[in-house]
Amino acid sequence: MTGMLRPDRVGCFDELRQGDGLSEIRLERAQARSAAAIQQAIDSLGPHGGRLVLPAMELELDRGIELRSNVTLVGQGRDTVLRKAKGRIYPLSGYHNYGMCDIPLMHTQGLVPGMTVAIRDDQHGGFFETLARITWVEDTWVGIDRGVHSDYTVEQNPVLVTAFPLIFGLGVSDVAVQGVTLDGNREAQPAGIGACRGAALYFIGSRGITVTDVTETGFAGEGLGFQMSRDVCIRDCLFANNAGNGYHPGAGSTHVVFENCIAEGNGAAGFFFCVRANHISVRNCRFADNAGVGVSVGTRDSHNFLEACSIQGNGGAGILFRRTRRPVEPQSCWVRDCRIEGNAHARGLGQIVVLGDAHDLAFEKNVISGLPDRDLPGFYVVPSAQRLWLASNDISACSPAVVADPAAFVLENPVSGCGDEAVEAVHYRHLTPA
Numbered sequence: 001m002t003g004m005l006r007p008d009r010v011g012c013f014d015e016l017r018q019g020d021g022l023s024e025i026r027l028e029r030a031q032a033r034s035a036a037a038i039q040q041a042i043d044s045l046g047p048h049g050g051r052l053v054l055p056a057m058e059l060e061l062d063r064g065i066e067l068r069s070n071v072t073l074v075g076q077g078r079d080t081v082l083r084k085a086k087g088r089i090y091p092l093s094g095y096h097n098y099g100m101c102d103i104p105l106m107h108t109q110g111l112v113p114g115m116t117v118a119i120r121d122d123q124h125g126g127f128f129e130t131l132a133r134i135t136w137v138e139d140t141w142v143g144i145d146r147g148v149h150s151d152y153t154v155e156q157n158p159v160l161v162t163a164f165p166l167i168f169g170l171g172v173s174d175v176a177v178q179g180v181t182l183d184g185n186r187e188a189q190p191a192g193i194g195a196c197r198g199a200a201l202y203f204i205g206s207r208g209i210t211v212t213d214v215t216e217t218g219f220a221g222e223g224l225g226f227q228m229s230r231d232v233c234i235r236d237c238l239f240a241n242n243a244g245n246g247y248h249p250g251a252g253s254t255h256v257v258f259e260n261c262i263a264e265g266n267g268a269a270g271f272f273f274c275v276r277a278n279h280i281s282v283r284n285c286r287f288a289d290n291a292g293v294g295v296s297v298g299t300r301d302s303h304n305f306l307e308a309c310s311i312q313g314n315g316g317a318g319i320l321f322r323r324t325r326r327p328v329e330p331q332s333c334w335v336r337d338c339r340i341e342g343n344a345h346a347r348g349l350g351q352i353v354v355l356g357d358a359h360d361l362a363f364e365k366n367v368i369s370g371l372p373d374r375d376l377p378g379f380y381v382v383p384s385a386q387r388l389w390l391a392s393n394d395i396s397a398c399s400p401a402v403v404a405d406p407a408a409f410v411l412e413n414p415v416s417g418c419g420d421e422a423v424e425a426v427h428y429r430h431l432t433p434a
Contacts, residue, residue, distance in 0.1 A: 184219025192220030199225030
């Protein structure tokens with residue numbers, strides 16, 4: 001049995017318990033008339049959560065849809081389209097200081113409580129940016145539901161922008177998104193949101209996340225991003241034509257699986273491991289025609305496993321281990337049965353590039369092919385990298401096949417305990433206070 005919203009009871013949620021004890025609400029188009037109405041339905045599920053099923057529809061979002069713990073949001077695949085509304089920029093009227101839950105603006109026309117916004121400036125980035133929800137509007141001031149993460153001065157050109165994730169979760173657990181299509185409406189956005197605080201689909205400080213059958217295009221930022229999260233499963237998704245990276249697991253995220261996913265045509269990397277993204281398995285995925293590298297690995301990104309992936313036609317290297325130095329170098333990563341072909345057509349030192357102090361890397365049974373009009377190696381390895389294992393790779397159209405110090409290579413696979421299956425309780429300690 002399902003809990004239905006009747007057309008004559010828009011905004012009033014009748015809940016009937018299913019056999020598993022969870023509620024399900026199915027919205028008709030009249031009930032899913034706005035992002036605010038969808039948010040009201042999610043919130044009505046309460047702490048025990050349940051399923052919210054969206055109808056076939058196209059809906060413009062003036063705010064992000066925020067998931068609560070134990071909630072599954074389900075659409076009708078390509079027939080459920082959530083499109084970001086045109087963005088607007090609101091300059092701050094003057095200096096404002098860290099931690100304040102209000103913002104002074106030059107004007108507030110078009111802003112209403114419940115809208116999600118970002119506060120940023122020309123100087124700060126990363127986690128200094130603020131993602132917040134407007135709580136009140138009064139003259140030229142707005143209230144927000146959290147304190148701003150930085151001081152702002154006039155010289156830094158601080159602004160409030162109507163940039164936000166289309167769907168997001170903050171500190172949630174056991175959530176899922178299934179069968180929705182997201183349109184970032186990139187051409188209508190005068191400013192985006194940074195990678196640490198947002199993406200078209202975004203989570204932070206969360207656990208037990210499942211994303212399946214999501215198609216997303218054209219966001220003014222990252223496609224899918226999550227920070228400081230664990231126990232994540234991403235399957236059968238497409239993230240394309242975004243201004244930033246396609247996929248961005250970051251900031252200590254651990255125990256993650258990507259399967260049968262595609263990132264193509266993005267303005268940066270197809271897949272970007274970011275700062276201690278560990279014990280992640282990426283299987284049967286395709287990263288193609290991105291402006292940056294296909295797969296980028298960097299600071300403390302370790303114990304990760306790429307298998308049976310296609311990495312083709314990217315502007316930068318197919319796989320790049322970024323220039324990171326000890327003690328924050330990547331290590332213990334294994335690339336197996338992948339096709340890495342025709343990359344670095346715009347920039348890059350080879351199909352697979354290992355910089356910095358990366359070590360204990362395994363490359364096995366990969367097909368690696370270069371470009372007919374560029375003499376680049378299959379592997380380019382700097383002298384500071386150590387303990388690489390190359391086994392049964394098929395390298396063609398690369399000149400030469402390998403550029404490296406022979407002393408960098410070992411005869412046996414140095415990698416053990418990588419990927420999602422190798423995670424243990426100790427690997428979560430950095431995400432949980434003692």
